[in-house]
Amino acid sequence: MSITNDRQKKIRNFSIVAHIDHGKSTLADRILEHTQSVAKREMEEQLLDNMDLERERGITIKARAVKLDYTAPDGQEYVLNLIDTPGHVDFNYEVSRSLNACDGALLVVDSTQGIQAQTLANAYLAVDADLEIVPVINKIDLPAADPDKVRKEIEDVIGIPAEGCPAISAKSGLNIDQVLDKIISDIPCPKGDVDKPLKALIFDSYYDSYLGVVVYIRVFDGQIKSGDEIYMMGTGAKFTVVDVGTMSAFELAKSDYLAAGDVGYITASIKNVSDTRVGDTVTNAENGIDTPLPGFKKAVPMVYAGIYPADGAKYGDLRDALEKLRLNDAALTFEPETSAALGFGFRCGFLGLLHMEIIEERIEREFNLDLITTAPSVIYKIDKKDGSTVMIDNPANYPLVDEIETAYEPMVKASIITPSEYIGGIMDLCQDRRGVFIDMTYIDTTRAELHYRLPLNEIIYDFFDALKSRSKGYASLDYEIAEYVPSKLVKLDILLNGDVVDALSFIVHEEKAYARGRKICEKLKDNIPRQLFEVPIQAAIGGRVIARETVKALRKDVLAKCYGGDITRKKKLLEKQKEGKKKMRTLGTVEVTPEAFMAVLKLDDE
Amino acid sequence: MEKKLGLYIHIPFCEHKCDYCDFYSITKFDDYVRYTDSLLLQMEDFSEKASDYVVNTIYIGGGTPTAIPVKRMLEIIDGIYRNFKVDEKVEFTMEANPATVNKKMLKKYYKAGVNRISFGMQSAIDEELASLSRIHSFDEFANSYNIAKQAGFENINVDIMYGIPGQTQRSLGYTLEQVCDLKPTHISLYGLKIEEGTPFFEKKDKLDLPDEDTEFEMYKYAVDYLRFRGYWQYEISNFSKDGFKCKHNLKYWNCQEYLGFGPAAHSYFDNHRFSYKRSVPMFMDALEYVDAGIDILEEDYDITPEERVDEYIMLKLRLAEGLNVNEFKYNFNKDFSQMFEKELKLYIENGFMEFKNGNYYFTTKGMYVSNYILSTFMTCESDITKNIAKGLDK
Incomplete structure (x- = not known):
């Protein structure tokens, strides 16, 4: 039985969930400001999203937490632990763990847009975590705001009462006090027995070069202090606690102990984030608990791609970059890979496409490396005729046709919410991506939620972009990984000048091979400059060519007039040309722009 | 002489x-x-x-x-x-x-x-x-x-x-x-x-x-x-x-010296390439009011030994008679055939260049894509624009 002590009565652990751009981070900023945890002049827009990339994309990539001291209007002092969650389907597992560290959640809904796919997905995650949900209707200062309609939507679609929920403008700060009132009145205080053995949930961790790994935990039972011997039940790692404390807006604040109900950090000279997996349970090394908290999963990469330095000499730098990023990102995996076309690089595993793009961008920005990334691949399961089963994450390793008994590909269950006028176009898109329609429900008279079963390999390329373009940006997507199903898959090879370019091979469903082969040949043609020789581009399955394009030979590249002895100009021209060539990748005898590799991924022309 | x-x-x-x-x-x-x-x-x-x-x-x-x-x-x-x-x-x-x-x-x-x-x-x-x-x-x-x-x-x-x-x-x-x-x-x-x-x-x-x-x-x-x-x-x-x-x-084309006069004119003199800015009024003022210190140099740089090799290749190959390997060896103590063995073989086999009596030269087809080919002969790592910037600093 959990009991609540007086200390716990003054604690509220909550998180904010929302669809992208509905104002989650802005509300967090406002709450910080309102509780005086951050003086106004110290406010940097969206404080919690402190990666440049997060601010630019308007999404939260890493979970974060902050402790706020709040004096309620009645003079009572409270501790509010705000746990920020990542805001994208790629990070659903992290979201669910963060939510499990809370007792309640603010569900922010944009009053101009209403419920979107991630509103629902996050709301369900919060329900699954047994959280008290407090709806907050945002952006009521906008002309298109319709708070009453949204309130009704919340009640009808999600099924939680929204009567009297705060209607606010996080941007202007309107009615933020009501949100704080609701946090105190509606979100339950934490329970838990301080005298029981330690039971704490890891909901995030990051590497700090001085402290080692800083682990964010929520304590459910017992207490933890400096010098304690602890045990990570999932990974089996043991450590001696160095420090414990809480997270203020700008720094870690040491404290004597953390007890049941608290949210805080621990450090224990931990060298590797892979020892501190999100979702793992921390207990005492001696006389600990027997049963860990439920729901622990090791983050499993879903999407794999080859990442190569554009300049082959930067291989070592790329390895350093990946190693540094992995310190903070247990979900990122990589191992060395060699491509005949691209040289030395790494096969990297990601949670999803967004995760992949983030890693790429961070490598390019923070480590100043130009990259070439191959087409992302999902993991295929192949039953071979010899009775063995292999998992294939790299098209280069795909078995020969006659070795394959059955090939399987992973599916997802996708939920798409769209204004009704785009339903037709979206259904066409899903159909085109081999989707199987499950059902459709109307959220209200103007919007519907579509459910599809789709192959993961059809949505990892440009599905999201295509969805956005077909719905003028209004449709939203959420998906969860489902089962593997048997599938007629083939390996499509691309040949330049008669040679297979391993980095361009990919796995595709038999029915789509022709169309995609043709399209890739066309795209490549646009990305291969004319060179001294004619370059045939072919798409082939096995030895059978299914599509062909030709880049004609260069005929003219001459400076006819070298005027008045202006040699410098000619030199500059050649120098520039030489520089341009350096940027090209030479595949066998063919020069290809680095963009070619990405261009072939963007296949939806609409 | x-x-x-x-x-x-x-x-x-x-x-x-x-x-x-x-x-x-x-x-x-x-x-x-x-x-x-x-x-x-x-x-x-x-x-x-x-x-x-x-x-x-x-x-x-x-x-x-x-x-x-x-x-x-x-x-x-x-x-x-x-x-x-x-x-x-x-x-x-x-x-x-x-x-x-x-x-x-x-x-x-x-x-x-x-x-x-x-x-x-x-x-x-x-x-x-x-x-x-x-x-x-x-x-x-x-x-x-x-x-x-x-x-x-x-x-x-x-x-x-x-x-x-x-x-x-x-x-x-x-x-x-x-x-x-x-x-x-x-x-x-x-x-x-x-x-x-x-x-x-x-x-x-x-x-x-x-x-x-x-x-x-x-x-x-x-x-x-x-x-x-x-x-x-x-x-x-x-x-x-x-x-x-x-x-x-x-x-x-033969890397011989010349002096240019007037705005926008180019010179190659005493191992030095320079040219003047494209402005008649500025040119006239600069020469009339010497003490005003008007700088009319657009570019002004010495040619490094490495650049000299590049220039020589680029200019000589514009000529129909092409580049003579003995002369190249005499000037730079380098073997042109060896420096670009792979490239030359490719170009000759495919009819872009020919080699006769010690001379490498472009065919008509080769001349018309000469920039492309010449850029593969450029060895100089020094950035020419850097040299130009240096010249402007003077």
């Missing part, structure tokens, strides 16, 4: 600026006295530095040299002879725009020492001339050409352009025929290039330009036709009767 020097004098004035032209020239200018004085002052500046050189080529180009008053031109020519030692067998070229010359003028220039005229004709078809916004017709050119002959000029170059909007292989053939019938000693064959900053660049999508393949066919046809008429190609764009190669232009 005395060192040889080429002189280039820039006359950046035109009656009308052609829509495709990006050379530096201005219109509506009338202070020729002051410009001439500036040129003379600049020659004086170099007079002493060039005292142990003999000038064996002079080239007065533009712009339109024949657009300025004869009196001023004669002062300039006089200035050359006063400030430099000039070989008595000097090749002395003046560019002339058809329809801007008369017999009296040309006779005076001939008497003053000019012995070669270069006509910017471009095409024998008036519609094509109009599309280039040239101010003359073909008849006017033919007339000017005959005047030059009558004035005593035997060494005459005619510029022909291909790739003109609306031009066809047939119309180019007609132009070539008309020009060859006049029996000039030298023909320059230039492809129209659409340069940024010109009116043509602005409207390039609307121009009826031949495509890459057609242009190559035109070039190849012209090369063949000119050979048939006795004009030997000695450089990518230059053709001549026996004994009439342009010695001044050859200095550029």
Whole structure:
């Protein structure tokens, strides 16, 4: 039985969930400001999203937490632990763990847009975590705001009462006090027995070069202090606690102990984030608990791609970059890979496409490396005729046709919410991506939620972009990984000048091979400059060519007039040309722009 | 032995600026006295530095040299002879725009020492001339050409352009025929290039330009036709009767020294490349008000030994005779065949280059993609723009 002590009565652990751009981070900023945890002049827009990339994309990539001291209007002092969650389907597992560290959640809904796919997905995650949900209707200062309609939507679609929920403008700060009132009145205080053995949930961790790994935990039972011997039940790692404390807006604040109900950090000279997996349970090394908290999963990469330095000499730098990023990102995996076309690089595993793009961008920005990334691949399961089963994450390793008994590909269950006028176009898109329609429900008279079963390999390329373009940006997507199903898959090879370019091979469903082969040949043609020789581009399955394009030979590249002895100009021209060539990748005898590799991924022309 | 020097004098004035032209020239200018004085002052500046050189080529180009008053031109020519030692067998070229010359003028220039005229004709078809916004017709050119002959000029170059909007292989053939019938000693064959900053660049999508393949066919046809008429190609764009190669232009390709005078003029002198900014007023002010410290240098840099190798390759290979491996070895103590063994093999096997009697040279097909090929021979790692920046800092 959990009991609540007086200390716990003054604690509220909550998180904010929302669809992208509905104002989650802005509300967090406002709450910080309102509780005086951050003086106004110290406010940097969206404080919690402190990666440049997060601010630019308007999404939260890493979970974060902050402790706020709040004096309620009645003079009572409270501790509010705000746990920020990542805001994208790629990070659903992290979201669910963060939510499990809370007792309640603010569900922010944009009053101009209403419920979107991630509103629902996050709301369900919060329900699954047994959280008290407090709806907050945002952006009521906008002309298109319709708070009453949204309130009704919340009640009808999600099924939680929204009567009297705060209607606010996080941007202007309107009615933020009501949100704080609701946090105190509606979100339950934490329970838990301080005298029981330690039971704490890891909901995030990051590497700090001085402290080692800083682990964010929520304590459910017992207490933890400096010098304690602890045990990570999932990974089996043991450590001696160095420090414990809480997270203020700008720094870690040491404290004597953390007890049941608290949210805080621990450090224990931990060298590797892979020892501190999100979702793992921390207990005492001696006389600990027997049963860990439920729901622990090791983050499993879903999407794999080859990442190569554009300049082959930067291989070592790329390895350093990946190693540094992995310190903070247990979900990122990589191992060395060699491509005949691209040289030395790494096969990297990601949670999803967004995760992949983030890693790429961070490598390019923070480590100043130009990259070439191959087409992302999902993991295929192949039953071979010899009775063995292999998992294939790299098209280069795909078995020969006659070795394959059955090939399987992973599916997802996708939920798409769209204004009704785009339903037709979206259904066409899903159909085109081999989707199987499950059902459709109307959220209200103007919007519907579509459910599809789709192959993961059809949505990892440009599905999201295509969805956005077909719905003028209004449709939203959420998906969860489902089962593997048997599938007629083939390996499509691309040949330049008669040679297979391993980095361009990919796995595709038999029915789509022709169309995609043709399209890739066309795209490549646009990305291969004319060179001294004619370059045939072919798409082939096995030895059978299914599509062909030709880049004609260069005929003219001459400076006819070298005027008045202006040699410098000619030199500059050649120098520039030489520089341009350096940027090209030479595949066998063919020069290809680095963009070619990405261009072939963007296949939806609409 | 005395060192040889080429002189280039820039006359950046035109009656009308052609829509495709990006050379530096201005219109509506009338202070020729002051410009001439500036040129003379600049020659004086170099007079002493060039005292142990003999000038064996002079080239007065533009712009339109024949657009300025004869009196001023004669002062300039006089200035050359006063400030430099000039070989008595000097090749002395003046560019002339058809329809801007008369017999009296040309006779005076001939008497003053000019012995070669270069006509910017471009095409024998008036519609094509109009599309280039040239101010003359073909008849006017033919007339000017005959005047030059009558004035005593035997060494005459005619510029022909291909790739003109609306031009066809047939119309180019007609132009070539008309020009060859006049029996000039030298023909320059230039492809129209659409340069940024010109009116043509602005409207390039609307121009009826031949495509890459057609242009190559035109070039190849012209090369063949000119050979048939006795004009030997000695450089990518230059053709001549026996004994009439342009010695001044050859200095550029043979890495020989030349001094340029006037705004936008280029020089290669004493292991040093430099050029002046594209501004007549600035040029005149700088030379008149010496103490004002006006810097008219656009670029100014020494050539490193590595750059010298690149330049040599790039310039020599423009010539039909190409690059001689023994000379290369003598100059740089390097084996050209070995340095680019892989590349040369590829180019020769595929008909872009040939190798004969120790010379590597481009075929016609190779010449037309010479930039592409030359860029694979450039070894210099030093950034040329860095050198230029350094020069500007001085």
